[in-house]
Structures are given as C-alpha cells and as structure tokens.
Amino acid sequence: xxxxxxxxxxxxxxxxxxxxxxxxxxxxxxxxxxxxxxxxxxxxxxxxxxxxxxxxxxxxxxxxxxxxxxxxxxxxxxxxxxxxxxxxxxxxxxxxxxxxxxxxxxxxxxxxxxxxx
Amino acid sequence: xxxxxxxxxxxxxxxxxxxxxxxxxxxxxxxxxxxxxxxxxxxxxxxxxxxxxxxxxxxxxxxxxxxxxxxxxxxxxxxxxxxxxxxxxxxxxxxxxxxxxxxxxxxxxxxxxxxxx
Numbered sequence: 713x714x715x716x717x718x719x720x721x722x723x724x725x726x727x728x729x730x731x732x733x734x735x736x737x738x739x740x741x742x743x744x745x746x747x748x749x750x751x752x753x754x755x756x757x758x759x760x761x762x763x764x765x766x767x768x769x770x771x772x773x774x775x776x777x778x779x780x781x782x783x784x785x786x787x788x789x790x791x792x793x794x795x796x797x798x799x800x801x802x803x804x805x806x807x808x809x810x811x812x813x814x815x816x817x818x819x820x821x822x823x824x825x826x827x828x829x
Numbered sequence: 830x831x832x833x834x835x836x837x838x839x840x841x842x843x844x845x846x847x848x849x850x851x852x853x854x855x856x857x858x859x860x861x862x863x864x865x866x867x868x869x870x871x872x873x874x875x876x877x878x879x880x881x882x883x884x885x886x887x888x889x890x891x892x893x894x895x896x897x898x899x900x901x902x903x904x905x906x907x908x909x910x911x912x913x914x915x916x917x918x919x920x921x922x923x924x925x926x927x928x929x930x931x932x933x934x935x936x937x938x939x940x941x942x943x944x945x946x
Contacts, residue, residue, distance in 0.1 A: 743932070752838070754920055754936035770933065802874065806932060816932060820874035 714739045716821035718803050723826045725790070725797065733788045733824045735803035742807065744786035745818065748772060749800040758801075761786055790826065798828045831856045833923050835937035842911045843945050849896075850906045850940050852921030860926040863897070863904045864934070868918040877919070880904065882926070908942075916944045 716737045725731045737744065742763050747755040757770030761780040775794025780786055786805075790797045803821040832855045842848035854863070865877040880888045880897050887895050892909045908915055921937040 745933070747934075747936075752938055754833075754835075754938045755934070756936070757933055760933060800872065804874075817876055817879070818932070818934060823872050 716803060716805055716819055718801075718821040718824050720824060721822070723824055725826060725828050727828060728792045730789055730791050731826065733790070733801055733803075733826070735786045735788065735821060736784055737786075737803075737805045737819075737821075738784060739805055739819060740783070741805035741819075742783065743805060744780070745804040745806075746770075746776075746778065746786070746788045747802045747804065749802060749823075755802060758788065797826055800825050831858075831861075831923050831925070831935045833921055833935050833937040835919075835921055835940050837940045838938070839941045839943070841943040841945055842908075844913060845910055847907060847909045848911055848942065850908075850919050850921075850942065852904045852906070852937055854902050854904065854921070854923050854935075856902070856923065856925075858925055862924045862926060862932075863895075864922040864924070865893070865895070865904075865906045866920045866922060866936075867915075868920065868939075869914075869916070874920075878906065911944050913944050913946065916942060918942075 719734045745760040746758040749755050756772050758776050759778045761767040767778050767780050777789045801824045804818040806818045807816050834853050861882045863880045867875045867877045878888050878890045878893050894907045896905045918939045918941050920939045923935045924932050
C-alpha cells in the first residue's frame with residue numbers, strides 16, 4: 713500500500729541533544745512538508761521541499777534543519793537551538809502544483825510525538 | 830500573508846443532528862483552495878472536503894458540505910446526520926493557487942467536535 717511512514721511514534725530527548733525524525737513516502741510525490749502541531753495553534757509549517765536537493769524554510773524554521781537527498785525521504789532534525797521542541801510533528805507529501813484543475817492533495821503521515829525531558 | 834481563523838474551539842452535537850463549524854480567512858488573492866481536515870484521536874489527518882475558489886458551487890461529500898462565501902471570506906462546514914465516528918478535531922486550511930511546485934497549507938486553530946449519543 714502506498715503511504716507515508718514516520719518514525720518513531722514517540723521520541724524523548726534530553727535538553728541539549730539533537731534528534732532526527734524520519735519521514736518516508738512511497739507515493740512518488742515530489743513535494744514534502746514538515747508541520748508542527750501544538751495545542752490550540754493548529755499546524756504550522758517548518759520546512760518544505762519541492763524536489764530532491766531543494767528545500768525552503770516555512771514559518772517556524774528556527775532550530776530545525778532538513779535534508780532531501782532522496783525523493784522518498786525528508787528527515788527533520790530538531791537541534792538544541794529549538795527552545796521549545798515538545799510537540800507533535802507531522803510530515804506530508806503531494807504532487808507538484810499542476811494548475812487549478814489538478815488534484816494535488818497533501819497526504820499526511822501518522823506523526824511523531826517529541827517530548828523533551 | 831494569509832491567515833485562517835476558527836472561532837469555535839469546541840462544539841458538541843447530538844448524534845443524528847446537524848452541526849456547522851465556522852472558518853474565516855484573510856487573503857488578497859482571487860484564486861485559492863480551501864480545505865477541511867479531520868483529525869480523530871489517532872491524530873491521522875484526513876481530508877474531508879475541498880473547495881476551489883473559482884467555483885461558485887459549494888462542495889459536498891456525502892454528509893459533509895460547505896457554505897463558501899467568497900466575498901465574506903467565510904468557509905463553514907456542515908455535517909449532517911452526525912455519527913459517533915465524526916468526533917474529532919476539525920481544521921480549516923487555505924492554500925494559494927499560485928503556480929509553484931509545493932503548496933503550503935495555512936491552518937486554523939481547530940475546532941474539537943464532540944458527538945453526544
């Protein structure tokens with residue numbers, strides 16, 4: 713079955729440590745996204761990538777880094793510079809925007825819950 | 830920058846009745862997409878319904894329909910014959926139609942819907 717997988721489901725980090733969240737998709741989508749979800753704030757965009765070896769900052773990129781070496785993979789690193797990393801992280805993917813008539817829905821993974829101890 | 834506002838943090842409805850969730854947005858663009866996503870307790874984001882701004886006809890998907898008021902920048906979701914499985918967080922989201930590879934979503938804060946048996 714095609715879809716998006718995220719691992720781990722739960723992740724615990726000590727203060728000062730970097731951690732990497734995995735996101736893999738087998739939908740053959742070019743575009744991938746990382747969102748952060750906090751209670752009462754909805755989802756906010758961290759980083760997105762339109763194509764392999766290219767990515768752009770979203771609205772809350774500070775303290776995060778990404779790479780896009782393969783079409784299927786878009787890992788997110790939460791660095792020690794992120795002051796409040798405890799949150800739920802969602803990865804998504806979509807085909808490129810092909811115009812008004814295109815069905816370019818974003819598909820979401822199951823998420824990773826990160827807790828800083 | 831576009832913004833999306835959901836003014837109802839929580840709503841409840843009796844099973845089999847109808848409920849309407851509100852969403853307003855702010856944009857200077859004339860062409861765009863609007864979405865309603867559902868997030869059940871599993872936290873998996875599921876697309877409920879989509880509306881293209883250039884279409885005057887309101888979108889419908891089985892028991893789910895929208896009331897799209899472009900001039901008022903309003904996009905409400907109506908759920909008819911509510912079922913226990915409809916209990917979830919509902920997010921309204923906006924996406925520009927500007928032609929580019931990735932399509933960033935701007936989310937509202939969410940509305941938690943409870944279904945009373």
